[in-house]
Amino acid sequence: MAKKVEVPQFPRTAAAAAERKADLQEKGPSMTGTEPLAHGAALRLALELGRLGSWERDLVTNEVTATPICKAHLGLSPDEPLTYETLKKLQHPGDIERINQAVTYALATRSDFNIEHRIVRPDGRIGRILVRGTPILEAGRPVRLVGVTQDITERERAKEELQDSKRRQDYLLKLNHQLQGFKDPFAIMEATAQSIGQLLKVDSVGYGEVDTGRGVVLVEREWSRGAISNEGRAYRLQEFLHGMIDDSKEGQILTIDDIATDPRTGSPELQNFYSTINARAVLTVPLLKEGRIAAILYAISSAPRAWSDDDVALVEDVARRSWTAVERLRAERSLHETEFRFRRFTEALPGFAWIATPELELIYYVNEQHWFEFSGLSREQTLGHGWLSIVHPEDLARIMEDAKNATEDVLEAEMRYRAIDGTYHWHLVRVGSLYGPDGDFRGKIGTSINIHRLKETEAALRQSEERLALAQRAARIGVFDWDVANGAITWMPEQERLFEIAPDSFEGTYEGWSSRVHPADVQAFEQNFREAVARRDQELSFFYRIPLQDGSFRHVEGSMVIFYGQNGSPSRIIGVNIDVTKHKQADERQQLLIRELHHRVKNTLATVQAIVGSTARTASSIDEFYQGFVGRIVSLARTHNLLTEDLWQKAALSDLIQTELGPYEDEARNRIVIDGPHVELPSEAAVPIGMAIHELTTNAAKHGALSTFGGQVEVRWRIEPGAERPLLHFAWTEKGGPRVSPPTRQGFGSRLLQRVLATQLQADVAMNFPEEGLRFTMTMPLPGEIPIFNAEK
Structure with a gap:
């Protein structure tokens, strides 16, 4: 047994931790600078775009921080805390030693480490992640580890599925080769049953011929892993298909994962029947002939087994192939006999x-x-x-x-x-x-x-297949055939519809096409065509515009295959034209979206910069700054999520409130009461109101009604007519919490509630502090209609 490797643990004395914290506090002011913020934002965007999670572990305090993406890789929610002990529990027991070895080596050599390992997510699912990290040194001594994670679960699953698929394909190819060499139908049955049984590791596989008149299944051939065999025995059809004969007649496959618990096999008679054939799990494929069950192929396991979709698909495929081969051999035998009699008869x-x-x-x-x-x-x-x-x-x-x-x-x-x-x-x-x-x-x-008519039909069919194959090669849209020698051009109906002309009205000439295309595009096509012919190119792609009656253009992408005659000149051209107008419009919409995105990002960065500055001025410690800053950024992100669901147009006030207070709802105690009509706020109002609701929720959770077991929060609003615009009356009332007294100083939340809302939204704000709980009211005019950003135009 390999020696267990433990990751080195650095001293965690109170003095060391305090020294580490003081060091961080000493470096804290640099966090408010604009340049580090920009670099951090760029790094965050890069990691999010690459779906990479980032993490950091303090080797002195063993504190672990991770981004939401990193937590998602581990199966944790963004708000769920992550400790070093939790991280170790998530690591698969079979990989812990490799992980420790990699980290130990990296710390010892001051080098990077890169390791793939499994994780056991909280819901029990096994995942795979790629972890890359590096030690950070101070005074030549590693003080923390930083790195990134990447979820490779799907990639590894795809590899396994590909390997399984290849193994099954190899099996099917080998089986096909074997089937071609058999001359006896029963030999096919035996070989097929044995190969399926060994591949799926079941106890028996067999073929049963069905006599529907007698209602019995005769087991013609069976492969069995044990001494018991059903070969040569006859069973009642009702026992084998137990009430599902009608489904089987339609070709439906029967699977039973556990006969002991499946309600379809609960009768004592069926339980006894499956016990006699040593079956606990069964997979049965009905083989039909002229709408009736001619035979079945079955696989039996003596233990419960969850038949996978791959198992079912494989057995069904093999059953169809092998039964086709059996029927083919039987038909060939019958045909030989018939031909012999027919020759003598004629x-x-x-x-x-x-x-x-x-x-x-x-x-x-x-x-x-x-x-x-x-x-x-x-x-x-x-x-x-x-x-x-x-x-x-x-x-x-x-x-x-x-x-x-x-x-x-x-x-x-x-x-x-x-x-x-x-x-x-x-x-x-x-x-x-x-x-x-x-x-x-x-x-x-x-x-x-x-066979003269047959030969003529074959010749016509070959020409038709040639045109069809070439059209399929070029997308089967707007097909044309150009006989260069005599100048005749044939258009398919799709080509005429592309040009919006009546069926069979195309003149059949090159001028009939060029006269309907933008002159500049005709000139470009002719130049490209001459150059392609000079190079003896066999394919040519081109683009052109079709002027429409409403003044717009239809954008067309064309592709042609050029055939050359013995003299080296083009003799025939087959090609297609594809309408790409929607793609052009999509490109234009994309450019519009990009410009709008730039505008939104600039506004968001300005908001973040204001949050950083204000939070830094009111925070008394790095930890308080971090907690306040992260909470406000998360609130901003939630509001943005609601806005992005409506293309950055508006967000419902109820959704903003529910997003913040949802986690505190308790129907049994009615802790949260939310009441008010549907109100949609444009993004300019949704962002500050969303942050204000976050501040109220955070204050209630720390100091107010949500900090105690019996506290309640009521949020009510109504709309009343105003002089120029409707007025929104909003009230936040807390009760049942700790006794309330007016604050001695004004923090970020108070300034946001009293100044920002008044400045940006022209709101009248009032905050009262009765002993039973905080009461916050706001009256503001609802913003007018804003220009609607429509990505479809």
Whole structure:
């Protein structure tokens, strides 16, 4: 067992802690400077954009601070305290030694450390984080650790899923290869059952053929890990599918994670049935044929098992593949038998069938009338070598050579016969060897099928598939086909709709396109086209504008594939045109959003600067400054969150109040009473009012009604008509808390409530301090309508 490594603990005496605190206080004034604030804001923004959390641990006091993002990586809420002891508890027991080794080495060598490890979040979920840190030295001695965290849980999960997917894909590829080599359907069943059982580590896997008439399942083949096997046994279908036959007929897969607790298998009969086959968890895939259950593939576990979606998908995929292979082999066997009978049968029936000597001299054929109507040859003209006179000369030489060198009993080829009208029609000719009773070779027996229409359809289909493939390559929108040799251009319906012209009204010429496009864009296209052809480029992208009737433009992105002839000139061009007008508009909206964001950021930074200055002037210690500053910034952030939900237009007064007082609500004691009509405040009013409510809440939690068990806070407001604008009457009343007396000095909160609200919002503010609790009232005119910022314009 490896030796346990402990992270070095530096002296934590009261003197050392006091010295550390004094050092921080001595450096505290520098925190109010503008330059460090700007650097800190930039760093914070960079970390937030990269979703990196930052942390710091004082090696003297073991105090730990972390950003909200860092806490989120650990599974903690932003307001949840984080101590060194809490941090150690969150670390996975299996990784603690590695973590300690990394930190110890970094402190000993004065170097950075970088480690990935697991965490056990408070809700029990396992996560993975990447921790990077470095020691901070003072007088050559490390005094604290600082660093960043990155949540890599999803990345590691994706890796595992990718590995599982690859393993399953490899399994399916191997299985497909195996299935191709089998000639026996039951061999496929056996191999498939064994491979699934070993891959999923279950106790048995089997195939059951379903006889719906008798209502039974016959287990044809089964792989079993133990000595008990169900192979060859018959069970009632109702037992295997227990009341879900109708669902199975629709192809629904049946999964039972625990037969003992699943309500569908609660009857004693079913419990007894599954006990006899040693099943505690079951996965069953119905295999359908013509809308009925033809077979099932099942996997059985003797212990409870939670079947994952991957398990179900894999078993379903394998079941379908293997059953298709089984059905294919059975069909092939049946087909071989049918073909054999059919060949013998056609010898005695009229039809396009014939018998010839080894030298292909025709001695017998059937369906004489049909042959005459097609070829115009009489029986006398056909027998012997006469039938060869209507075979296309190119095909005749090939067929004669193939027949002479044929090493198989059956020869299949395509050849052309001349019809009575002089045209040649393609036929599929199938020739087999004819043997006598003693096995001696007697000649050839064959059939001919007219496949001329099929060949024409195949040729047309190939051309259609070619155009379709090229159109798909270029997004299948606004497809055009340009025959450069004769100048003809074909537009698909989508292309005409792009130009807002009637269907089939396009002139089919280059001028028909250029006359509808902005002249400057036509000139640019022609220049780019000439340069592309000079370079023998096979692809060309271009952009142009289509003037519309309302005076606007439709922006189009085009792409074409150029085919060159033997002389090196373009012979054919296939391409597409895609309407990108919305993308252009989106780019413009984005620029507008960026300008608006710059404006909002400047205002926010100005607000933060004012908070820093005011808090620093009223704070008596660094800790008081920190607590006050962080609380006000958090309040500002909450207000901004409400504003950003409405594109920085407005926030509801009730939402501002609920955001601050929500954590203190207790329905049993009615600690919080909030009453008032819906009022929406623009951002200019929402920010100061939100901070004022934060100050009132903080004061109530520290010194007022919310600091005791039975305290209550009532917040009420109403709207009344005013001389010019409606008036908002707002009242904050506390009771049930400690006895109240007027404050001896005025802090940031008092100045915010009495000065800022009056200055910025023209509010009449009053603060009274009766013994039963603080009463704060405010009357202000509601701001008028502000210009609406619409990102869609």
